Amino acid sequence: MSYDRYLAICNPLRYSSIMDIKCQIYLSLGPWLVGHTVNLSGVLPIANFDFCHDNIIDHFYCDLFPLQKLSCSDTSVIEMEGLVFSLPLFIFPSGFIIVTYVYIFRAIAKITTKTGKQKTFSTCSSHIIVVGAFYGTLIVKYMIPSKGTSSLINKIVSLFHTVFTPLFNPIIYSLRNQDIKMKLKKKSL
Template identity: 40%
Template sequence: MCFFLILGAVECFLLAVMAYDRYVAICNPLHYPLIMNQKACIQMAIGSWISGIPVQIGQTCQIFSLNFCNANKINHFFCDVPPMIKLACGDTSLNEMSVYLVAMVFVAVPFLLILASYSKIISTILKLPTAKGRAKAFTTCSSHLLVVLLFFGSATITYLRPKSSHSAGVDKLLSLFYTIVTPMFNPLIYTLRNKDVIAALRKLLLIK
């Protein structure tokens, strides 16, 4: 659970950093090499990796300090927070509040930063003089935007819903999106914009 939560937090922050990268590339293209230099990229990558570690370790410890007096099997694909809270006996309102607060920090805040970046990006794209330039700029962002919608959409519904409205079937279905579907489609989504990859696929599939 601890590793899963840490990696989930890393994904949220990395998607926000990627949105910022696209904002700089489209809104400040002449300053891009200066702003997104190697040092800045390394710092943002390291920050994304280490920022969630202490909080998620604390949340894991908090979950496993609960009293579990009923069944010891969860109705889920893996050890996630909502199904674990369901198994706990006694008052879990404090733990639910903790989950909401952590989700707000690690899901809602990066998502709002992404929205802010894309609002600036869209505003800049609409001001471009040519339709070809607008299409190229939108294509640059489309793959990242698709991953953001898949990942944040399913994660938000899972972690920001009240406990009473959680359904085991819905939770399991949503968990597939942010644990399997999104990572599985990441290489496909990000590489289909590459002309060399498209040419190789056409050659492989014998499409002229």
């Protein structure tokens, strides 16, 4: 979405020629393939774990860290692999998003009218909020070492990441819709 916003704001006349169906397929298929490949590389070693504790996972879903707690195998390799894979998977997409928004903010700064700046920035603000919530919970959940972190905090962060972020996503984007704004104003009066 940041690339879409970048093209729409920084290259509006070339938008339709750059953002064609081929580009859209690459932008959606690339992250999907990378995500599944990385997840598969983590699942295969876990399949060889020996489990000697209870078979009850103290979590909302079968996540890596609660599964490691059940294992009596050495999980240090998987933890290191998770950190090694998570760094580039965080750095490249977030770096790409940051760079596109730097160009967007530079383009917004060049707009002379206040309403033009507000309108242009409002097209990006929803995406920035959703990306911040999404990446913020991912950083807390997967990039901060789990040792010393309570199970309750891990569950709360997981709940925020898996439930609240997707739940707020349509709410945040729909608040930009003028019809919804009007209905909310009528309800409050």
